Structure formats: C-alpha cells, structure tokens
Amino acid sequence: xxxxxxxxxxxxxxxxxxxxxxxxxxxxxxxxxxxxxxxxxxxxxxxxxxxxxxxxxxxxxxxxxxxxxxxxxxxxxxxxxxxxxxxxxxxxxxxxxxxxxxxxxxxxxxxxxxxxxxxxxxxxxxxxxxxxxxxxxxxxxxxxxxxxxxxxx
Numbered sequence: 001x002x003x004x005x006x007x008x009x010x011x012x013x014x015x016x017x018x019x020x021x022x023x024x025x026x027x028x029x030x031x032x033x034x035x036x037x038x039x040x041x042x043x044x045x046x047x048x049x050x051x052x053x054x055x056x057x058x059x060x061x062x063x064x065x066x067x068x069x070x071x072x073x074x075x076x077x078x079x080x081x082x083x084x085x086x087x088x089x090x091x092x093x094x095x096x097x098x099x100x101x102x103x104x105x106x107x108x109x110x111x112x113x114x115x116x117x118x119x120x121x122x123x124x125x126x127x128x129x130x131x132x133x134x135x136x137x138x139x140x141x142x143x144x145x146x147x148x149x150x151x152x153x
Contacts, residue, residue, distance in 0.1 A: 015088025022089060035087045042085025042095075049077030049102070069105055076102035 023031040053074030060067045080098035083091040122133040 011090075012088075014090055015086070018089040019087065038084050038092055039087065042081045042083070045081030045084060046078055047081075049074055049081060053077070073102050073105035076105060 019031060019035070022034065053070060056070040056074075057067050060070055076098050080095040080102055083095035083098060124131045
C-alpha cells in the first residue's frame with residue numbers, strides 16, 4: 001500500500017518533468033499546444049465512449065444479450081480518454097494500449113453471423129441448423145431423456 005501512495009505522488013511529478021523536457025526540446029508554444037490538443041482529444045474520447053457505450057448497452061439489453069463486451073470496450077475507451085486528457089507525455093503513452101484494447105473489444109464476439117458476445121455460448125447458422133458451441137467429454141453417456149429424443153428422430 002505505501003508503494004501505491006508513493007507512485008500516486010510521483011506520477012504528477014514525472015508528468016511535469018516530461019512536459020519540461022518537451023518544452024526545452026520543441027519550445028513552450030508547441031508544448032502548450034500539445035497539452036491543449038490532448039486535453040480536448042481526451043474529453044472528446046470520454047464523451048464519445050460514454051454515450052456510445054450507453055447506446056450499445058441499450059441495444060444489447062433489448063436483444064437479451066450479455067453486455068460484457070460492451071462494458072469492456074467502453075471501460076478501455078474511457079480510461080484511454082482520461083489518460084489522454086491528463087496533461088503529460090507518460091499518460092499519453094499509457095493511453096495507447098488502452099485505445100488498442102478498446103478497439104479490439106469494439107466488435108464483440110461470435111461467429112460469422114455475429115453470434116453472442118463473451119459471456120455465453122457462441123452460435124452459428126448453417127443452413128436451417130443452429131450450431132451451439134459446447135463441451136463434451138468422452139465416456140459420458142447421455143441421459144435417459146436425451147436417448148429417447150435421439151431415437152424419435
């Protein structure tokens with residue numbers, strides 16, 4: 001726990017040092033422009049991901065699907081926006097993997113037909129048949145009800 005407190009105190013100092021080094025390298029004007037640009041971009045990213053996540057959550061709930069992939073994508077997007085909005089270069093670099101994760105989880109999961117997102121079995125349509133992904137272990141015998149259903153076909 002003390003290490004976390006030290007890191008939380010050191011992070012703004014590291015960010016300040018990175019901005020000072022950037023200011024010495026490219027000038028004060030460009031450094032201020034960078035801070036202004038990343039602040040606006042971060043706020044736009046937070047707003048876009050927040051509203052987009054709410055809309056996608058509503059769509060998932062309407063079709064009775066698990067909202068796990070939507071929440072995961074939205075969480076990474078909002079975290080990236082917060083890191084970009086925070087002034088400094090280190091937080092901007094840390095936002096890049098968050099953006100990648102947000103884009104990676106954007107589409108959800110499933111098979112060729114879209115399938116279910118993470119949190120449930122995946123399904124595929126093959127002609128008139130629906131294939132549901134599942135598990136089977138050798139040596140297991142089907143239940144009595146399953147045998148009667150299989151013999152009816």
